[in-house]
Amino acid sequence: MDTLFTWDVVGTLAGAAAITYFIVAYSKRFVDSFWPEELGTDLFAVIVGFLVLLAATAATGQRLDWAAVVLALFNGFLVAAAAGKMNDKAINEDERKYQTDAEL
Numbered sequence: 001m002d003t004l005f006t007w008d009v010v011g012t013l014a015g016a017a018a019i020t021y022f023i024v025a026y027s028k029r030f031v032d033s034f035w036p037e038e039l040g041t042d043l044f045a046v047i048v049g050f051l052v053l054l055a056a057t058a059a060t061g062q063r064l065d066w067a068a069v070v071l072a073l074f075n076g077f078l079v080a081a082a083a084g085k086m087n088d089k090a091i092n093e094d095e096r097k098y099q100t101d102a103e104l
Contacts, residue, residue: 011056016075017082020049024083045083050076 009015024045031044053072058064 007056007059010052011060013075013078013082016049016052016056016079017086019052020045020079021083021086023048023052025087042080042084045080046076049079049083053079 005015005019010019024041028041028044035041035044050073053075054064054069057068057072062068
């Protein structure tokens with residue numbers, strides 16, 4: 001287990017979503033200082049997902065032609081949605097646990 005992530009793994013939905021989740025989570029406070037509030041974090045996550053997929057595409061030796069870039073953009077939305085769901089699950093589980101404990 002000398003590598004947790006490889007470029008092949010980052011090129012998958014699960015790998016790209018995990019990396020996107022961590023990048024957005026750890027940079028959100030800094031980005032919020034200049035990112036327009038109207039755009040929201042969702043669009044930032046799409047951009048991060050898009051860049052992660054572009055990096056994975058290039059790192060695995062695939063051509064970065066217009067079709068690959070457009071596909072990475074479309075898939076960036078899927079990656080951002082999956083990363084957002086990961087965030088919701090992490091936050092909502094804690095809230096649900098506290099509600100359940102309070103009911104007892």
